[in-house]
Every structure is written in C-alpha cells, then in structure tokens.
Amino acid sequence: MQKLIEKAGILIEALPYIKKFSGKTIVIKYGGSAMTDEDLKEKFALDVILMKYVGINPVIVHGGGPQIGKTMERLGKKPVFVHGQRVTDKETMDIVEMVLGGKINKEIVSFINKHGGRAVGLTGKDGGMITARKIRLKGADLGLVGEVKSVDASIILSVMEQGFIPVIAPMGIGDDSQTYNINADSAAGAIAGALKAEKLLLLTDVKGILNKKGRLIPTLSKKEVESLIKKKIIKSGMLPKVASCFTALKGSVKKTHIIDGRVPHALLLEIFTDKGVGTEIVAK
Numbered sequence: 001m002q003k004l005i006e007k008a009g010i011l012i013e014a015l016p017y018i019k020k021f022s023g024k025t026i027v028i029k030y031g032g033s034a035m036t037d038e039d040l041k042e043k044f045a046l047d048v049i050l051m052k053y054v055g056i057n058p059v060i061v062h063g064g065g066p067q068i069g070k071t072m073e074r075l076g077k078k079p080v081f082v083h084g085q086r087v088t089d090k091e092t093m094d095i096v097e098m099v100l101g102g103k104i105n106k107e108i109v110s111f112i113n114k115h116g117g118r119a120v121g122l123t124g125k126d127g128g129m130i131t132a133r134k135i136r137l138k139g140a141d142l143g144l145v146g147e148v149k150s151v152d153a154s155i156i157l158s159v160m161e162q163g164f165i166p167v168i169a170p171m172g173i174g175d176d177s178q179t180y181n182i183n184a185d186s187a188a189g190a191i192a193g194a195l196k197a198e199k200l201l202l203l204t205d206v207k208g209i210l211n212k213k214g215r216l217i218p219t220l221s222k223k224e225v226e227s228l229i230k231k232k233i234i235k236s237g238m239l240p241k242v243a244s245c246f247t248a249l250k251g252s253v254k255k256t257h258i259i260d261g262r263v264p265h266a267l268l269l270e271i272f273t274d275k276g277v278g279t280e281i282v283a284k
Contacts, residue, residue, distance in 0.1 A: 014273070018054045018272065024197075024198035025057040026057070027061065029061050029188035030061065030108070031261070043265050048060065048165060050268065051268075051271070062108055062167065062169065064100045065086070069086075077092065083137065085183075086145065088145050101171060109167050118165060119164060124168065130182065131148075131152075134178075147182065151191055156168070170183065188244055190251075192251065197248070198254055199256065200253050202256070202259065204259065208258050209238065218280065219279070219280045219281075223284075225242050229242070256281045259277050260278055
C-alpha cells in the first residue's frame, strides 16, 4: 500500500507541470549515451510518448557523430577534424546523409512507433526547413559544414498539427543548392527559436554545467554563463550547447536546459518534478 501511495504522490507532484506545459512545444536535442544505450533508448522513447499523451508537443532534433565516424571507418574513409568539427567533403556528406537522415533518423522513428507513439522523420532539407550557409574558418576549409541561416517551421507545425512527433536530422540546404552538415545543438537551438518553444532540452553525457569545484550549477543567467566562458570554466564541448541555448533564448524560448541523458527518464525528471536535473539557463 505504501508504494501505491508514493506513486500517487509522484502523480500529484507532476500535475501542476502537466497543466502548465499542456499544449506547449518542447524541443529536445537527442544525443550521447541516451542514443546508444539500449535501456536509455527505450526510456527516452517512453518519456517522449508520455509527453505527447499529456498534451505536450515534443520535437526531437538528433545528432549522430559517433555513428557517422564508425560508418566512415567501415567504408575505409578516415574522419578528419579541425577545431573539433568534422571536415565534410562531398563523399563524407553522402555518408552523413545516409547515416543521419537514413539509418539513425529512421531508427528513432521506429523506436517511438514501436512503443506506441506516432513519429515522422524529417531532415532540415525537407520543405526548405533549414537554410544553411557554409562555415568559414581562417586558415581551414571544413567543406560542406554549415550553420543555420534561417528556419521555416511550417513543415514542423504541419506534422505536429496532424498529431505526429517530428524527428529531425540536422542538415540544411544552401543558397548554392549544396547540402550542409549542421551541428545538432545549433540546429536544435534555431528550431526552438523558430517555434517559439516553451523549453529547449539538450541531452548530454555530463551532469550539466559544473563550477570550478566540479559541482553542478542548477540555474544560470545568460550573463553568468558569459562570465564562466571568460573564466574558461565553460569550454570545449559545452560551448556549442550554451550557444544553442543563447540562440533559443533570443528566439523567445522561455527556458533552456542542459541535462544528463545518462539518467533514466531524464526528460520526465526535468519537466515534471520540482527539482529537475542538470542546469537551467535563462535570459535574466
């Protein structure tokens, strides 16, 4: 009986959050261990389906860097990185499209559908959703690596209106008609801003943003994040994630969160509990 009472308590704790977020859009950047661990993949799918059933509109933007690297190596092509970004020639872009837009995207869609959800796979190229421009670095050519120039959210909204969960691979089309590989964090931030989403959730393989003593910082303002960047407390792989949060906040997203995707049911813990998990970044 006590366990049943505890379960009722959990539902009661979730109730105000269900009321608050019903009808709202939440963009989720899906990556890291949550995408590769079989148990976490199942829990992620169930979390997303539950969100949909209680009236939330989840939009998933996924990465796939490790899977792209493994496929390249199997095909005898060695991955090359400059400043942490994959150099993407035409042959590599073909592999990116095959892995991101094909294998990974369809696996996520199938997994959600298998567990009772209704998902539809898209790429940023579909319907001209993401217009991209080539990233130019001094002294280096990354090839077909792009950044988001603009987002037309109409195809995403159309899919959502039909009751489906959009699952988006981060690619875009340039003014030169070339396909560009886009960082998934950056794409998620831009899509969240274009949708004016309630929240942006970035799944990572760390607890969140840590202070210099290695302790989790639960909440940060944009100004505080900028200070931590200057002090080099926030650096390397966390930089694209906070940049994504800034893009989303600029687009009128209310709150952004960097959360630990290694925690089972991290999405539900962040959205439906009082404490949440990870680090929340807000405009002020």
